[in-house]
Amino acid sequence: MKLKFTYFVVFVFLLSACNSKKQADDTSEKQPNIIFIMSDDHTTQGLGVYGSRLASLDPTPNLDMIANEGMIFENCFVSNSICTPSRAAIITGQNSQLNGVLDLDGRIEAARQYLPIEMKKLGYQTAIVGKWHLKEEPAAFDYYKVLPGQGSYFDPEFRERGEKPWPKNVVQTQGHSSDKITDITLEWFKKERDPNKPFFLMHHYKAPHDDFENAPRYEDYLADTFIPEPESLYEMGNHGSVATRGKNDSLTRIIGSSVSHRNLIRNQAMNIYVDSTIHRSYREADSIRPEEYVKWTMDEEEKKYASQVYQDYLKKYLRCVKGVDDNIKRLIDYLKEEDLLDDTIIVYTGDQGFMLGEHDYIDKRWMYDESMRMPFFVRYPKKIKAGSRTDAIINNTDFAPTLIEMAGGNVPDYMQGNSFKTILETGEEPEGWQQSTYYRYWMHLAHRHQNPAHFGVRTKDHKLIFFYGKYYVDTTDPNADWDKNNWGNDFTNSTPVAWEFYDLKKDPKEMNNAYNDPAYADVIADLKKELIRLRDDLNETDEKYPHIQKVIDEHWND
Ligand code: CA
Numbered sequence: 262m263k264l265k266f267t268y269f270v271v272f273v274f275l276l277s278a279c280n281s282k283k284q285a286d287d288t289s290e291k292q293p294n295i296i297f298i299m300s301d302d303h304t305t306q307g308l309g310v311y312g313s314r315l316a317s318l319d320p321t322p323n324l325d326m327i328a329n330e331g332m333i334f335e336n337c338f339v340s341n342s343i344c345t346p347s348r349a350a351i352i353t354g355q356n357s358q359l360n361g362v363l364d365l366d367g368r369i370e371a372a373r374q375y376l377p378i379e380m381k382k383l384g385y386q387t388a389i390v391g392k393w394h395l396k397e398e399p400a401a402f403d404y405y406k407v408l409p410g411q412g413s414y415f416d417p418e419f420r421e422r423g424e425k426p427w428p429k430n431v432v433q434t435q436g437h438s439s440d441k442i443t444d445i446t447l448e449w450f451k452k453e454r455d456p457n458k459p460f461f462l463m464h465h466y467k468a469p470h471d472d473f474e475n476a477p478r479y480e481d482y483l484a485d486t487f488i489p490e491p492e493s494l495y496e497m498g499n500h501g502s503v504a505t506r507g508k509n510d511s512l513t514r515i516i517g518s519s520v521s522h523r524n525l526i527r528n529q530a531m532n533i534y535v536d537s538t539i540h541r542s543y544r545e546a547d548s549i550r551p552e553e554y555v556k557w558t559m560d561e562e563e564k565k566y567a568s569q570v571y572q573d574y575l576k577k578y579l580r581c582v583k584g585v586d587d588n589i590k591r592l593i594d595y596l597k598e599e600d601l602l603d604d605t606i607i608v609y610t611g612d613q614g615f616m617l618g619e620h621d622y623i624d625k626r627w628m629y630d631e632s633m634r635m636p637f638f639v640r641y642p643k644k645i646k647a648g649s650r651t652d653a654i655i656n657n658t659d660f661a662p663t664l665i666e667m668a669g670g671n672v673p674d675y676m677q678g679n680s681f682k683t684i685l686e687t688g689e690e691p692e693g694w695q696q697s698t699y700y701r702y703w704m705h706l707a708h709r710h711q712n713p714a715h716f717g718v719r720t721k722d723h724k725l726i727f728f729y730g731k732y733y734v735d736t737t738d739p740n741a742d743w744d745k746n747n748w749g750n751d752f753t754n755s756t757p758v759a760w761e762f763y764d765l766k767k768d769p770k771e772m773n774n775a776y777n778d779p780a781y782a783d784v785i786a787d788l789k790k791e792l793i794r795l796r797d798d799l800n801e802t803d804e805k806y807p808h809i810q811k812v813i814d815e816h817w818n819d
Pocket of ligand 1: 301302343344470612613
């Protein structure tokens with residue numbers, strides 16, 4: 262009996278070996294090209310297909326066309342809403358604690374640049390152009406020409422793979438970064454592409470990252486147009502908690518960088534109206550007096566001012582978006598001319614979302630939807646039905662597993678994300694597909710944007726956030742900004758602890774923190790269980806940070 266079983270095992274093994282050989286042969290014939298296009302801080306409100314208040318301005322006709330010819334994801338979320346950690350999650354398929362990139366100082370060296378490594382194993386020619394932001398040389402790619410750090414909007418320098426070693430391999434260019442990045446990609450196609458191999462190209466814009474600088478040709482774009490405003494720019498409602506607003510709203514002038522003058526430490530008025538006598542300089546903000554920690558209310562004059570700043574801010578942002586959209590057309594036109602378009606999977610995303618005046622906030626970092634949601638759509642007419650949309654939950658650790666599987670490979674065990682290839686190809690969630698996603702922002706009160714650190718869980722219908730209000734120490738760089746325990750203000754040592762809960766079906770704009778509504782007690786209890794499960798499964802607990810764990814233990818049942 263035992264012998265028979267052994268024969269059977271050997272037989273099955275041989276059969277599966279034959280099968281996988283056959284599969285490999287099949288896929289090598291059909292391997293698609295892949296272009297992964299990513300902009301920086303391009304939020305869903307700034308794309309026509311996501312139907313926000315800005316959609317009527319038609320901000321992205323070319324991107325909308327690609328989106329409408331493929332599948333649009335309505336529930337794609339970032340695991341940590343800031344540039345470097347998001348990019349690290351995308352390249353490794355891992356969450357922050359496993360890939361080690363919790364903040365802007367993190368780095369991913371060549372041996373852990375897993376996505377291009379896996380693509381190369383599958384026979385792909387690999388390249389990356391534009392913003393990289395993971396500090397180490399992107400040496401796992403066959404070709405790279407990337408911006409150093411954030412890079413410049415105008416006349417950007419690049420570092421290009423070639424004879425000179427990193428980081429001395431500097432090439433100076435002239436013009437606007439969105440135009441240059443597209444030029445470089447088109448040049449790569451013409452000069453470097455190996456027609457005998459499928460290609461995997463990461464094409465990453467710097468735009469529309471702040472501070473927004475558009476190409477001069479967009480200076481008149483939207484100049485005479487009124488940009489629709491979010492109601493929450495003027496009225497906070499029951500959004501937020503004691504963690505974001507302080508007791509009796511005593512911290513509204515300290516927490517969360519603003520459009521209006523609300524935030525004394527950093528507001529958009531400072532950036533735009535630098536000569537204004539009303540705004541405070543950064544230096545002045547350091548000497549904020551305790552009597553100024555009082556509830557902020559917008560009077561009529563301030564409303565007018567906030568509107569003016571918002572109009573100016575949004576126009577600058579949308580001009581940068583326009584530059585990206587026009588350049589996408591150049592890329593698509595080239596693919597059409599070369600008859601490559603329909604053999605190529607085209608992915609578009611932004612590295613996270615962005616607050617465009619919602620709740621009077623600017624920047625990202627928050628777990629609120631405008632910041633946490635990523636635009637994400639995929640065009641590949643051979644496998645993906647045009648005009649499809651899905652509300653399946655995916656996050657940025659799922660991108661690498663999906664692309665590897667679409668290229669004919671198997672998802673490596675060391676990746677934490679899940680492949681959503683089935684969703685792309687059938688429009689259906691496979692059995693057991695994830696119904697929640699985890700979020701963590703680490704850089705407590707950094708960069709004067711003044712976002713308290715927090716983590717949480719989001720499902721299709723609900724969101725639960727825990728603000729623990731503490732620093733952690735970055736062991737990779739003890740001098741990092743976010744380790745400093747003050748900016749000259751006592752309140753930065755720690756901020757109030759609180760939970761927030763939003764019923765996203767009833768309250769998609771997150772205007773009502775319903776954490777204390779007894780009607781949701783059971784839902785919240787279930788979300789807390791899910792949060793524990795996710796933190797355990799993803800290696801995202803606070804074992805290494807006992808001072809944070811202490812806060813979690815003390816406040817878990819608040
Ligand atoms: Ca970003």
